[in-house]
Amino acid sequence: MIELDAVTKTRGDHVALRELSLEVAEGELLALVGGSGSGKTTTLELVNRLLEPDSGVVRLGGRDVREREPAELRRTIGYVFQGVGLFPHLSVGRNVGITCELLGWERSRIEARVVELLEAMALDPELAKALPTALSGGQRQRVGVARALAAEPAVMLFDEPFGAVDPPTRDRLQQLIEERKGSFTGLFVTHDLAEALRLGDRVAVLHEGELQQVATPDELLANPATDAVRAFVEVGRAAAARFGSGP
Numbered sequence: 001m002i003e004l005d006a007v008t009k010t011r012g013d014h015v016a017l018r019e020l021s022l023e024v025a026e027g028e029l030l031a032l033v034g035g036s037g038s039g040k041t042t043t044l045e046l047v048n049r050l051l052e053p054d055s056g057v058v059r060l061g062g063r064d065v066r067e068r069e070p071a072e073l074r075r076t077i078g079y080v081f082q083g084v085g086l087f088p089h090l091s092v093g094r095n096v097g098i099t100c101e102l103l104g105w106e107r108s109r110i111e112a113r114v115v116e117l118l119e120a121m122a123l124d125p126e127l128a129k130a131l132p133t134a135l136s137g138g139q140r141q142r143v144g145v146a147r148a149l150a151a152e153p154a155v156m157l158f159d160e161p162f163g164a165v166d167p168p169t170r171d172r173l174q175q176l177i178e179e180r181k182g183s184f185t186g187l188f189v190t191h192d193l194a195e196a197l198r199l200g201d202r203v204a205v206l207h208e209g210e211l212q213q214v215a216t217p218d219e220l221l222a223n224p225a226t227d228a229v230r231a232f233v234e235v236g237r238a239a240a241a242r243f244g245s246g247p
Helices: 040-047 070-074 092-102 107-120 125-129 137-149 167-180 193-199 217-222 227-243
Strands: 002-011 014-024 029-033 055-060 077-081 155-159 185-189 202-207 210-215
Touching: 002 040, 014 040, 014 055, 014 185, 014 210, 029 040, 029 193, 040 055, 040 155, 040 185, 070 077, 077 137, 092 107, 092 125, 092 137, 107 125, 107 137, 137 167, 167 193, 193 217, 193 227, 202 217, 202 227, 210 217, 210 227, 217 227
Parallel strands: 029 185, 029 202, 077 155, 155 185
Antiparallel strands: 002 014, 002 055, 202 210
């Protein structure tokens, strides 16, 4: 469903990705981990055509993404940002339903979808009338997830979406993603090894723009393929031990 074929991308003088080849099967959620500057967000931006590769090909459903208009492509992809990015001048309901509007859904269908998703996110449907400024940070993050899911996209991209919320809210959001796994194909970027192991059907580790290993959570923990992967796993284990949770 998602394929990057020998993709290289340079940002300024920095090679953000080098000959990255990666495949995500239909219905799979692939967690993408690595340190800062390893190329995780760049990978998402290439899939969504926010960036273009210097070389190589990005495909969705077997089709080169460059064959599609960027705006049309993005309406078929759910994107959840760490900073949420809600439109401050639009109500919560309009924020959730904006992509559905752009796709030409009937108003009654949009309103029903907004209520359905707010309830699924454990939010009062009455909040649909409020502006984002009336919400807590955790509520805004849940609205961001609802917005990404609203048009029932086949592909979902998550860019460190839960890093800025409190642990109980983060756990709730992770549960929501777990409950919907299989209904979309996704890439989930995170620095948190425990989160990657919890949510990812497989985990891909990037280091300085190069793919180090793609494995199931159990395989990754048992058999790190490179020194970079081993170091990432050891740091993740140490953090988990310090805070009393994780792998």
